[in-house]
Amino acid sequence: MARNSALRFFSLLIIGALVSAYVAEYYFGIAPCHYCFYQRYLFMAAAACFLIKPIHKLGFLALLAGLALSLYQIGLEQHLWTDILHKCKAPLPQFTSDTQLHDFLKEAPIVRCDQVNWRIFGISAVIWIALFQAGLVILYSLIMGRYRYDK
Numbered sequence: 001m002a003r004n005s006a007l008r009f010f011s012l013l014i015i016g017a018l019v020s021a022y023v024a025e026y027y028f029g030i031a032p033c034h035y036c037f038y039q040r041y042l043f044m045a046a047a048a049c050f051l052i053k054p055i056h057k058l059g060f061l062a063l064l065a066g067l068a069l070s071l072y073q074i075g076l077e078q079h080l081w082t083d084i085l086h087k088c089k090a091p092l093p094q095f096t097s098d099t100q101l102h103d104f105l106k107e108a109p110i111v112r113c114d115q116v117n118w119r120i121f122g123i124s125a126v127i128w129i130a131l132f133q134a135g136l137v138i139l140y141s142l143i144m145g146r147y148r149y150d151k
Contacts (some may be wrong), residue, residue, distance in 0.1 A: 003143075003144070004053065006143045006144075007050045007051070007053065007059075008015060008050070008051065010046075010047075010050045010059070010136060010139075010140065011047045011048075011050040011051050013136065014043050014046055014047040014050070015047055015138070017043060017129075018040060018043050018044065021036070021039075021040060022084060024118070024125075030117065030118050031111045031117075032111065033111040033112065033113040033117065034113060035069060035072075035073045035076075037111050038069055039066055039069060039070065039129060042062045042063075042065055042066040042069065043061070043062075043066060045058070045062040046059040046062035046063050047059070049062060060137070060140055060144075063133055063136050063137050063140065064137060065135055066129075066133050067130060067133040067137060070125070070126055070129050070130035070133055071130060072125055073113060073124050073126045074130060075122070076113050076114040077113075077114060077115065077116050077124055077126060079114065081138050082114075083113065109148075118141070
């Protein structure tokens with residue numbers, strides 16, 4: 001019983017993180033980069049897997065993948081490496097007129113993944129996300145290790 005409660009708790013924490021990301025985007029106008037969207041997809045997958053007991057270990061793998069992606073993005077922000085995945089720059093659609101290009105540039109937010117776009121208490125939001133995911137990974141390992149031999 002305690003194991004199921006822990007898995008639901010993980011889902012709630014992750015859903016809370018997703019809600020805060022959408023509030024930041026739609027209420028505060030902080031546009032996400034490509035990697036932020038990938039983080040959200042991994043969070044959604046982890047939350048869903050934690051709610052379905054037989055596949056909760058896939059949720060753990062989604063958290064690990066999200067942590068790896070966060071660490072990669074921290075390296076981009078700190079200019080430790082360049083973007084080998086080439087996701088920092090969005091491909092431009094084909095325009096048939098100058099007006100279409102002008103309208104696109106007026107409306108499309110330019111969000112670079114190799115710059116800090118949002119700081120919380122002076123620390124990059126990506127670092128906060130990585131810390132959150134690392135905490136979840138450690139907590140999951142401790143809790144599931146405790147119930148490993150329970151039937």
